[in-house]
Amino acid sequence: MFIVELTTKTGKVCESHATYEEAKRRVEQFPAESLTDMPLLFEELPDGSQRLVREDGKPLQWHRLPDDRPAGPDEALPLCDESSGLLGEGRWTLVERPGPQDDEWDDEPLPLSED
Known part of the structure; x- marks a missing residue:
């Protein structure tokens, strides 16, 4: 069993295929402009773990368990919390940078030495 995992602009696509050729054909048929990441092909092993497969069909030494998939929403997280009240139009305040103290920079x- 081979698993195709695609990350698209609208979310994740995860499909199972009986053979590597079917899985590879599915990746090739998927429109490239809708992908946001590299397509991944995994082979399901008898112990239930999954191994990433190279383009030539050979397995890589990268295993994962079905439970290893990242949990959480597929939508992007915001870069900041807009409810903080610190960001936004007209909320910036100019802070003057402190200058050097007079006594610190008076040294000659x-x-x-002339050796």
């Missing part, structure tokens, strides 16, 4: 440079 050290003279160079």
Whole structure:
């Protein structure tokens, strides 16, 4: 059993196929412009784990269990919490950068020694 996993602009597509050729054909038939990530083909092993398969059909040493799939929503997470009230139009405040203290920068440079 081979599993095709595609990440598209509208969500994830996960399909099972009996042979590697069927799975590869499904990936080739899928419209590339709707993909947001590289298509993945996994082979299901007798112990229930899944192994990533290369383009030539040979397995890679990357196993995963069916429970290893990332949990959570397929939609993108926001980069910031807009409810904080700190971001948005007209909410920026200009803060002056502190300058050097007068007594810190009054030192004379050290003279160079003439050896």
